[in-house]
Amino acid sequence: FNLTQVEMFSFSVPILFVIAIIAVLVPTAAVTCNNGYCYEICTNSGNDDYKRCVNRAIDLSQATVGSGIDCLDDNTCINITLICPINSTVPPCPSQPCKQNCEIRGYNTIYQSHSNWTIYAPNSWDDITITDFNVFIQGTMNCRNSSSCDIQYGLWNCQDPLNPCFREQSNTNYIHCNTDYQDTQCNHPTNIITCPDGAEGEDNSVCNIICNGDSSCNSKTINCGSRSECNVLCIGQQSCSDTVINCPSGSNQQCNIICGSPDNSNSCNNIEIKSYENRGNLNIYSMGILAMDNAKIVGPRFNE
Numbered sequence: 332f333n334l335t336q337v338e339m340f341s342f343s344v345p346i347l348f349v350i351a352i353i354a355v356l357v358p359t360a361a362v363t364c365n366n367g368y369c370y371e372i373c374t375n376s377g378n379d380d381y382k383r384c385v386n387r388a389i390d391l392s393q394a395t396v397g398s399g400i401d402c403l404d405d406n407t408c409i410n411i412t413l414i415c416p417i418n419s420t421v422p423p424c425p426s427q428p429c430k431q432n433c434e435i436r437g438y439n440t441i442y443q444s445h446s447n448w449t450i451y452a453p454n455s456w457d458d459i460t461i462t463d464f465n466v467f468i469q470g471t472m473n474c475r476n477s478s479s480c481d482i483q484y485g486l487w488n489c490q491d492p493l494n495p496c497f498r499e500q501s502n503t504n505y506i507h508c509n510t511d512y513q514d515t516q517c518n519h520p521t522n523i524i525t526c527p528d529g530a531e532g533e534d535n536s537v538c539n540i541i542c543n544g545d546s547s548c549n550s551k552t553i554n555c556g557s558r559s560e561c562n563v564l565c566i567g568q569q570s571c572s573d574t575v576i577n578c579p580s581g582s583n584q585q586c587n588i589i590c591g592s593p594d595n596s597n598s599c600n601n602i603e604i605k606s607y608e609n610r611g612n613l614n615i616y617s618m619g620i621l622a623m624d625n626a627k628i629v630g631p632r633f634n635e
Contacts, residue, residue: 369398392414399436416458448471453474509542551575555578560611563588566592567598569597574602578609582610585614607630
């Protein structure tokens, strides 16, 4: 860290106290990128903690476009502190996809889980480029005005939709079924949760159903609709048991289902996942202990 970075987040505490906190919390190995391209590659090669990027602080506050961290293997990037610069293109981003100065990249053929991240980004997730949905992290996002939030495992956003660091995205819907904030559909007497469908011709709409509480979304029928990418997160203890998930029908949209996290067990037991009318990919990530016991899965029948 440096003092200008601390000031950017407006910590209203004595500076000596801040330095003492930093001395305790910053990981043991530090990488600073000064006015250039910088990429930290983390791998399990040789079972070396340094190569795995365990206890690493990466300061990209002065880095050029395209710098970031590359987590090539599962459970490599642990106890990471990542400092991102302000994305000068926000708002708005003049080109798509937008390339920020701070990229988090995984390996696109397997799922990965990484723990204990602390991210500093003034514009929150708008300062970061995420490559590959298959990378899941646990940790904290710190954005401007000393705001912070718990990172939603399975999605690149905050858990609390009311938090200042939460990123509002166009054409993206959230249905929260957890202890702190329950969407009305979660307790509907019909036990049916239905995603709002994207408009005809709209290919970039997303529906996220977050079952984060103990036994949340149990015995429910989740309908993903026909034109939205569907992400179902069954990450609460014993969540999504005896649940039926109907993936997007008749479209090329993906259906992504996460069953469990490293901290829980018994998610998605007796679940039924139906994707036979979908032309997109069906991606299922089974994590935690005893996840997906007695699950029934019907995959896409199309090969286009």
